[in-house]
Amino acid sequence: MRRVSSAELLSALVLLLPLLAVPWAFKPYTANVLAVYMIYGLLAMSLGLIWGGAGIMSFGQTAFFGIGAYAYGAIGLNLINRTQQTHTALLGGLAAAALLAAIVGYFMFYGRISDVYASIITMALTLVLFAFAVSTGGDEWVIGVARLGGFNGMFGQGESSQNIANFQIPPVTLWLPGMTEPFAFKINRESAAGYYLVLGVSVAVYVLTRALVRSRLGRVAVAIRENEPRVASLGYDTRFYKFALFTIAGAIAGLAGMLFAAWGRFVNPDRFGLAFAASTVVYVQLGGRASLLGGFVGAAIIGHLTSYLAEVVPFATIPPDAGPWITFLMEAGRRIVREAPLLVQGAVLVGVVLVLKDGVTPPLFRVLARHRRWGWWLLLPAVLVYFGHRVACQQADLCVF
Amino acid sequence: MPEPILEVSGLTKQFGGLRAVHLDLTIDAGELRCLIGPNGAGKSTFFRILSGGMRPDAGTVRFRGRDITGWDAFRVARLGMSIKFQVPSVLEELSVFENLHVAAEFRFGNRGGRRRAAEMLEVIGLTERADHPATWLSHGEKQWLEVGMASVGEPTLVLLDEPTAGMTVEEVKKTVRLLRRLNETATVIVVEHDMNFIRMIARRVTVMHQGEVFAEGSMEEIERNEGVRDIYLGKGAHYAVRR
Numbered sequence A: 001m002r003r004v005s006s007a008e009l010l011s012a013l014v015l016l017l018p019l020l021a022v023p024w025a026f027k028p029y030t031a032n033v034l035a036v037y038m039i040y041g042l043l044a045m046s047l048g049l050i051w052g053g054a055g056i057m058s059f060g061q062t063a064f065f066g067i068g069a070y071a072y073g074a075i076g077l078n079l080i081n082r083t084q085q086t087h088t089a090l091l092g093g094l095a096a097a098a099l100l101a102a103i104v105g106y107f108m109f110y111g112r113i114s115d116v117y118a119s120i121i122t123m124a125l126t127l128v129l130f131a132f133a134v135s136t137g138g139d140e141w142v143i144g145v146a147r148l149g150g151f152n153g154m155f156g157q158g159e160s161s162q163n164i165a166n167f168q169i170p171p172v173t174l175w176l177p178g179m180t181e182p183f184a185f186k187i188n189r190e191s192a193a194g195y196y197l198v199l200g201v202s203v204a205v206y207v208l209t210r211a212l213v214r215s216r217l218g219r220v221a222v223a224i225r226e227n228e229p230r231v232a233s234l235g236y237d238t239r240f241y242k243f244a245l246f247t248i249a250g251a252i253a254g255l256a257g258m259l260f261a262a263w264g265r266f267v268n269p270d271r272f273g274l275a276f277a278a279s280t281v282v283y284v285q286l287g288g289r290a291s292l293l294g295g296f297v298g299a300a301i302i303g304h305l306t307s308y309l310a311e312v313v314p315f316a317t318i319p320p321d322a323g324p325w326i327t328f329l330m331e332a333g334r335r336i337v338r339e340a341p342l343l344v345q346g347a348v349l350v351g352v353v354l355v356l357k358d359g360v361t362p363p364l365f366r367v368l369a370r371h372r373r374w375g376w377w378l379l380l381p382a383v384l385v386y387f388g389h390r391v392a393c394q395q396a397d398l399c400v401f
Numbered sequence B: 001m002p003e004p005i006l007e008v009s010g011l012t013k014q015f016g017g018l019r020a021v022h023l024d025l026t027i028d029a030g031e032l033r034c035l036i037g038p039n040g041a042g043k044s045t046f047f048r049i050l051s052g053g054m055r056p057d058a059g060t061v062r063f064r065g066r067d068i069t070g071w072d073a074f075r076v077a078r079l080g081m082s083i084k085f086q087v088p089s090v091l092e093e094l095s096v097f098e099n100l101h102v103a104a105e106f107r108f109g110n111r112g113g114r115r116r117a118a119e120m121l122e123v124i125g126l127t128e129r130a131d132h133p134a135t136w137l138s139h140g141e142k143q144w145l146e147v148g149m150a151s152v153g154e155p156t157l158v159l160l161d162e163p164t165a166g167m168t169v170e171e172v173k174k175t176v177r178l179l180r181r182l183n184e185t186a187t188v189i190v191v192e193h194d195m196n197f198i199r200m201i202a203r204r205v206t207v208m209h210q211g212e213v214f215a216e217g218s219m220e221e222i223e224r225n226e227g228v229r230d231i232y233l234g235k236g237a238h239y240a241v242r243r
């Protein structure tokens, strides 16, 4: 079991190396897309932590993501033009998410509500927040200069009397003692700082969470997942362990939400929505909740598949001599992929889950742990070939697949 | 004059019209008490109430001089009572070592817990299987692991619900040795159906019937008791068949 865990860590390193090179090798667009996969991955990891770690399914983990994003946005919009940095916004977003998770967690776990209801309660929470956020379109919904904006999302209200235009949520901006001017983490043609920020935070949170899982809190949580009454009879106040882990997972989701708002410089009620909540569950289920890496892998797979399906046009040309049945099938195939990519995504997901019910990462790590010799000799070149192909494809149009 | 460690008075649990438990009982410190009784006598329910897994309808439980009636399970455990449930409840996906470590960590911390867990592995004879998931263990091995988990935290009172269920004769002998050893430092109450096991332990026996204490005494006295034979030993053939 320890071996499987170290295989996971090595795989994370193998994935990290090409990710470090992404801004050099690709156009800013790719860095931008990968950053959002990592942000979703972070959110999925927080769900994996509480779901895989303690067996508590938080369907509405997005509630904490959204609160983090909205709080960061509201504070950031108000302070950025005054202080030129977002320190307070970062702290405020994190605190808001952690506080919400702590309150909800307290009622769920100390209120003796069965864990089965955790998914329903958190889903209700995120949907209530969705309904609320949608209803904030009116002029009266302002926090300082931050307009909540209902469906259209949050923005900063410029004062027309002073000729200041509306403005967006600021990127993560630091102005620490010793710095001559503030530094903003952006992702564009000039700078990949925003990408490295997301990558750095992801790595740091992954490492910290890994340590957490191996601490007493993590060990007892896993034991609770296995048999809660047994763990209580050993002297552990299981409510506290669940509460603590849930709050930490909420804070991580909030952190991801802040990165999201800073990355897109935007947040709207969709982050609280059912579709996003379900996607997050799908990332974890697909990637595998037994490892913390699973959420990242699931988010990347779904993200990739989505953008791939948006580009491909299967059976674009139907041979003129094809019979009516073949023509019909090809035509149907094309229309399904073009017009209902979600159907294809769903089918892939169901297929994977039916074959690998624990997701894609556990069997991978098991193979790597058992066959250490050739396992790595297979994985490393595979990652390099894939990476090299993507580079050649994007920079020189040398696409094989 | 030994001190009572557990005093149960008027303890009652009702399931609808069925009075599953209704008894008074005193256990002295250092005892190894056997609790027997036919199926449905209320032994497991009694244990569940003692260990905080279920609230009684009436009556009190005093443990180490404190009224623990209605306490949460974890608080009872912290006061030094541990239990092995009748249904196997090892932490299946965790390794054998991790099972013991979680049980020991509460009292002795991470490091100390590791040491105690390793020692306990020796005692229950599962050192070779330390890294196997508990779910791979045989039925008998799981029972020993549970006995180990119940005793690694150095409790003052250990409740064991059918620790030899499904064991071979050799395995039962080993369990008896384990129990004797455990009894050197802790008071033990053990529920068993296996009369050979009870005879091997040969201590004070309490017979439960329909939720109440029906008889109490040495094994010889119990075996001579006509009433007990009627409700329980008279069905000995039945048990012999079942095992």
Ligand SMILES: Nc1ncnc2c1ncn2[C@@H]1O[C@H](COP(=O)(O)OP(=O)(O)OP(=O)(O)O)[C@@H](O)[C@H]1O
Pocket: B015, B018, B020, B037, B038, B039, B040, B041, B042, B043, B044, B045, B046, B086
């Ligand atoms: N949760 C419950 N709800 C309703 N009835 C219950 C419940 N738990 C136990 N009972 C009933 O209470 C009575 C006592 O059950 P208990 O499990 O304590 O018996 P036992 O002496 O441990 O029997 P066995 O030797 O078969 O383990 C039985 O008639 C049982 O059906």
Ligand SMILES: [Mg+2]
Pocket: B043, B044, B045, B086, B161
């Ligand atoms: Mg029983």
